Amino acid sequence: NGKKVHVTGSVISGANVTLSNIAGLNGVIHIIDAIITDRMNIWEYLLTQTGYDQISLIRSYDKEVMDMSKSVQTGVDIQGRPVYDTVWTMHNNFLQDYPLTDENQLFTCILLDNDALSLLKEKYSKYYLTPDAQQQELTVATELASDLLLKYQPVTQAGRFESVKDLLVDIDPANIRETYQASNGLVYKVSSADIKIYENKIKTQIIEAEDYVSRYASNDNAWARRYRSWANGGMDMMLKGITRNTVEYDTYDETGDSIIHSSVTFSYNTKYRDNDNIANNLSNAYLSYEPTLYSTAYEIYWMAFDDIEKHYTDFTDTLQQPMILEQKLFVSLPGEAALERKSDATVVNNFSTNTILAAKSVAGVFEESQLTRYTIATTPAGIYVLNEPYTGSDQFGDQYKLICPSYGKATFFVANTPREINANSGVMFLDYIKLVPLVDTND
DSSP states (O other): OOOOOOEETTEETTEEEEEEEEEETTEEEEEESSOOOOOOOHHHHHTTOOSOHHHHHHHTTEEEEEOTTTOEEEEEOTTSOEEEEOOEEEEEHHHHHSOTTOTTOOEEEEEEOHHHHHHHHHHHHTTSOOSOHHHHHHHHHHHHHHHTEEESOOOOSSEEEEBTTSOEEEEOGGGEEEEEEETTEEEEEESOOBOOTBTTTBOOEEEEGGGOSEEEOSSGGGEEEEEOTTSGGGEEEEEOOEEEEEEEEEEEETTTTEEEEEEEEEEEEOOSSTTOOTTTTOTTOEEEEOOEEOSSEEEEEEEOOOOOGGGTSOOSSTTOOOOEEEEEEEEEOTTSOOOEEOTTSOEEOOSOSSEEEEEEEETTOOOOEEOEEEEEOSSSTTTOOEEEEOOOOBTTBOSSOEEOOSOEEOEEEEEEOOSSSSSOOOOEEESEEEEEEOOOTTO
């Protein structure tokens, strides 16, 4: 009848095999000592239960859709559109993602009492803030309904059990009021359970540089996806071009008995070939990413390792120093207009009009850098050369942390930072971005 039964050793769905492997002309016969129980699958069982908000949420995704394979066209209307003898079928997006009706998959479903579910909703809600309260409530309820589906496992002792979404759910068997053995898993009616937020529901997020959504440069060949053994995931991204560092120094003039202040500028390039500096005149070339952020504060780090030896060794001038790499991060927060680069190289819709996130690193130094906020230089307008570190605080955080006010998709531009606009507009190196959510450790 399409149902699956569990076979463990010589026990078939709870019935003992008393005589096995009797050969027949068209199959094999086993004699068992009891009737195999006709079991509902998990979703069939949940539909028999009433009063559970968790079940009501899943059912709210039910939608009647036209079954094109069974509907028959009977003609056309006066506008030439097809008319069907329509067969409707029920479609549920939640059950598409989490197939509780599938007899070939096994789950352990935690069915929480409404009071316990409400406590978890309250804890989740502060990290899922959105301007639309109704959408926020739906998002939180959907997250919880899916978080309470575990990879198939019996709960026999208190502990942390892995969900199908790779987070851990805290359950004590003392709180299990009822158990149902379904044809495709287990259902536990539970009076209390917990899901920790800190580094469980909301974890530190690593974004690999090569997993960009889009990129911008004057020529697509300006970007190099490099295979490096030291890189996280085995690859990093590099923007080919030229940048210049200026070294300032003082000398003593014996004749005039005075100190003379001087400077010397050194060029650094990432060219593979002589004609390869194709991003040389491009300010705010960028790699774009679209991470999902929660409504909490973040510390942001990245690995931007300049491993080109000529940038930190074999200098002929004693004043020359390893190249200083400056890169910046534009951010548009969830619910706000997305970042956009204009034709004049300016970037609009950054979270702040007068500050930007950035980090500096030194060529040859393999070290993760924390991004901090800098004030934006007023000239040249819109190019966002780094100025002084931002030492204040505002609605978006302080020098070291960025506050995300709402849950949803953000947009990141990791961009080069020029010191000169018409030439030598800056190179880029990026291995990964690390987002560390500053979640209450007690949650």
